[in-house]
Amino acid sequence: MPSSALPKQEVLDRLMAAFRQFGYDGASLARLSKATGLGRSSLYHYFPNGKEDMAAAVLANAGARFEEMVLAPLRAEDAPPRERLARMATGLGAFYADGSAACLTDLFAIGDAGTLFRQRIGSRIQAFIELLAAVAAEGGIGRETAEQRAEDALIAIQGALVLSRGLTSPEPFRRVVSELPDRLLAPGDAD
Amino acid sequence: MPSSALPKQEVLDRLMAAFRQFGYDGASLARLSKATGLGRSSLYHYFPNGKEDMAAAVLANAGARFEEMVLAPLRAEDAPPRERLARMATGLGAFYADGSAACLTDLFAIGDAGTLFRQRIGSRIQAFIELLAAVAAEGGIGRETAEQRAEDALIAIQGALVLSRGLTSPEPFRRVVSELPDRLLAPGDAD
DNA sequence: GTCTATAGCTAGATAGAC
DNA sequence: GTCTATCTAGCTATAGAC
Numbered sequence: 001m002p003s004s005a006l007p008k009q010e011v012l013d014r015l016m017a018a019f020r021q022f023g024y025d026g027a028s029l030a031r032l033s034k035a036t037g038l039g040r041s042s043l044y045h046y047f048p049n050g051k052e053d054m055a056a057a058v059l060a061n062a063g064a065r066f067e068e069m070v071l072a073p074l075r076a077e078d079a080p081p082r083e084r085l086a087r088m089a090t091g092l093g094a095f096y097a098d099g100s101a102a103c104l105t106d107l108f109a110i111g112d113a114g115t116l117f118r119q120r121i122g123s124r125i126q127a128f129i130e131l132l133a134a135v136a137a138e139g140g141i142g143r144e145t146a147e148q149r150a151e152d153a154l155i156a157i158q159g160a161l162v163l164s165r166g167l168t169s170p171e172p173f174r175r176v177v178s179e180l181p182d183r184l185l186a187p188g189d190a191d
Numbered sequence: 192m193p194s195s196a197l198p199k200q201e202v203l204d205r206l207m208a209a210f211r212q213f214g215y216d217g218a219s220l221a222r223l224s225k226a227t228g229l230g231r232s233s234l235y236h237y238f239p240n241g242k243e244d245m246a247a248a249v250l251a252n253a254g255a256r257f258e259e260m261v262l263a264p265l266r267a268e269d270a271p272p273r274e275r276l277a278r279m280a281t282g283l284g285a286f287y288a289d290g291s292a293a294c295l296t297d298l299f300a301i302g303d304a305g306t307l308f309r310q311r312i313g314s315r316i317q318a319f320i321e322l323l324a325a326v327a328a329e330g331g332i333g334r335e336t337a338e339q340r341a342e343d344a345l346i347a348i349q350g351a352l353v354l355s356r357g358l359t360s361p362e363p364f365r366r367v368v369s370e371l372p373d374r375l376l377a378p379g380d381a382d
Numbered sequence: 383g384t385c386t387a388t389a390g391c392t393a394g395a396t397a398g399a400c
Numbered sequence: 401g402t403c404t405a406t407c408t409a410g411c412t413a414t415a416g417a418c
Contacts (some may be wrong), residue, residue, distance in 0.1 A: 005401090025216035025227075029394060034258035040395080042402055050395060076352065109356045110293065111217035121357045150353070155363060159350025163342070165300045166312045172346060196383090211397055222410060231413085241413060 011036050011046065012061040017153045017177065019058050024113035027051070047164070048120060050110055059117060062104050063124060069095045081139030085181035092157065099164035099173025106158060132151050134182045149184050156170050156180070202227050202237065203252040210249050211293045215304035218242070243307060246299065250308060254315060259268035260286045262319070265326050272330030282289050283348065283368050288363025290355035297349060320345055327375045340375050347371070 018035035019027045033040055034052060039151035073087035096103065105125060108117040132150035137143055160176035197205075209226035210218045223245060225232055238244035264278035287294065296316060299308040323341035328334055351367035 022302040025212065025214060028392080030392080039402060039404090041397095041404085044395075045401060102301065103353075105357050106297065106353050109353070110298065110301075111213040116268060116355070118357065118359060122359060125354060125357050153361060155347055155350035155354055155367060156343075157350065158353040159346035159348065162294075162297045162300070162349040162353070163346055165305070165318060166296050166309065166316050168309060168313060172342060176346060219410080221410080230384060230386095232386085237384060237414075 015054055015184055016058045016061055019055060023107045024055055025111060054080060059108060059120060061102055066095060071131060074131050081135050082181055082185055085137055085184060089180055090175050096161060099161060103158060103161055129178040139185045153184060159183060206245055207249045207252055210246060214298045215246055216218060216302060221236050242270060250295055250311060259287060262322060265322050272326050273372055275326055276375060280371055287352060290352060290361040293356065294349060294352055315372055316345060330376045332376065344371055344375060
């Protein structure tokens with residue numbers, strides 16, 4: 001993928017936005033073409049295997065964006081656990097556009113897309129849980145409790161996205177994200 | 192819709208299963224026809240406006256099933272709050288097939304389906320929250336806390352469904368559902 | 383109420399000029 | 401790398417016989 005009018009990164013971000021808005025099945029080539037400003041032929045030039053390629057690239061791109069916005073702050077070993085979690089919360093708000101942008105973990109596990117991508121999605125979920133649990137453990141939470149809370153955190157994030165979408169309101173998402181650090185680091189629940 | 196080989200209820204249940212498996216966009220008429228055993232023409236006989244009609248009927252049917260399996264136990268005023276919540280948990284496990292069946296609250300809020308159904312979905316979410324909050328309040332939880340916990344309960348259910356689907360494992364859903372009564376009725380958090 | 387047949391369209395994908 | 405033109409297959413929906 002050499003030089004182009006649109007940088008590849010910009011193309012991927014626009015494709016990602018379209019897939020997040022319409023889901024895998026709903027993201028037709030016409031819509032993807034419109035979202036990127038590229039014609040069908042250009043899209044096939046970048047992604048020879050068509051829509052499936054685009055979705056795979058978008059999933060990878062979402063992973064990279066998530067890594068830099070959400071996971072990297074968690075790995076900042078110079079900061080204490082609570083501050084890392086606070087930065088993660090900020091990153092989550094940005095990554096999910098204050099609860100208005102869907103998560104591919106949800107969308108790409110549905111229907112035919114699930115057959116293609118569910119394994120990759122499962123790995124991502126587990127990696128996020130493990131990292132969150134490590135931060136909680138470092139914050140003084142027992143290992144088992146930390147892992148359970150980390151899973152609860154992902155559940156809360158995903159569920160809040162569903163509720164915010166269903167209610168057309170950012171409030172559930174905002175509340176969940178703001179409460180995350182406390183829920184992960186609260187004392188009690190010794191194990 | 193007079194007499195038929197398949198009772199209407201059976202047709203609706205099979206359509207619901209198909210929509211829950213494939214999502215709105217992924218549920219093609221070919222699949223809906225195969226799922227019900229009815230030909231295209233029969234489907235159009237029952238649902239003159241085609242797929243949109245079917246989805247609307249399925250959403251109503253899901254509401255009725257949810258009412259009888261999940262909400263009705265919550266309204267059983269002869270039983271104490273904790274027991275009602277336990278029955279609800281059992282109903283949730285059945286309604287969501289132990290976490291393996293998706294929720295239309297999630298699926299029908301995506302893409303074009305969202306334009307058609309999001310309002311109805313939002314009302315359902317709010318009604319469920321209010322009922323759950325009333326039960327928690329009856330169980331001695333302060334009104335504000337009860338409402339917040341009720342919202343958290345829905346978030347947990349939806350999020351657990353997303354994780355169970357992404358991880359191809361019933362465990363997150365099972366754990367969340369089994370913990371629901373305690374989370375709603377736990378002491379503390381006075382308001 | 384179910385059938386066959388088909389209209390009319392959009393889907394994803396490809397070919398070849400430039 | 402982008403364009404126009406086009407292919408085939410699938411889609412939703414309809415018509416009309418039975």
